Amino acid sequence: MYTGQDREETREVFFRAWRAHREGRLLEGVDKLIVQVLLRHPEYQPVLEQSEATRERDYFPETGDTNPFLHLGMHIAIEEQLSIDQPPGIRGYYQKLLGRHPDDHTAQHHMMECLGEMLWQANRQGVAPSDTVYFECLNRLTAEP
Secondary structure: OOOHHHHHHHHHHHHHHHHHHHOOOOOOHHHHHHHHHHHOOHHHHHHHHOHHHHOOOOOOHHHOOOOHHHHHHHHHHHHHHHHHOOOOOHHHHHHHHHOOOOOHHHHHHHHHHHHHHHHHHHHHHOOOOOHHHHHHHHHHHHOOO
C-alpha cells in the first residue's frame, strides 16, 4: 500500500506509538488508537519492539506473510470510519456483523475483507477506491441466509 518514504513514515508512527506506550507516556490522537488496536493483537507487538529488524521488511501474501502494518492500519481505518459513519451507512453494516459474530474484533476482521477487496480492486484498476465495491462486499457478508 505504501512505498518508499510514505511506508517508512507510516511505520514510524506505529513504532513511536508503541514505544510511547511501553514507556508509560500519555497517548493522544492516533497514537492512542494504534495502541488500542495493538493490545488486541499481541502477535504483532514483537514486530514493533524490533523496529530495526522490521522497519524495511517486505511482506508477501503469496508466501503466506501477513503485513502487520497493513492489518493494523485497516483496523484503524475501520475504527475511524465507524466513529464518523463514513462512508455513510458503514455503521449499519457493522451493527449487522456484530449480530452475527461473537465480538467487535471479529466483526471488524470481516469488514477488513471488504476493505481489502476494495483497495485491491482500486489498485489493480488504477482508480480511486469505490464505496460501491466496499458496500457490495458488505452486502454479501450481511445478506440474510
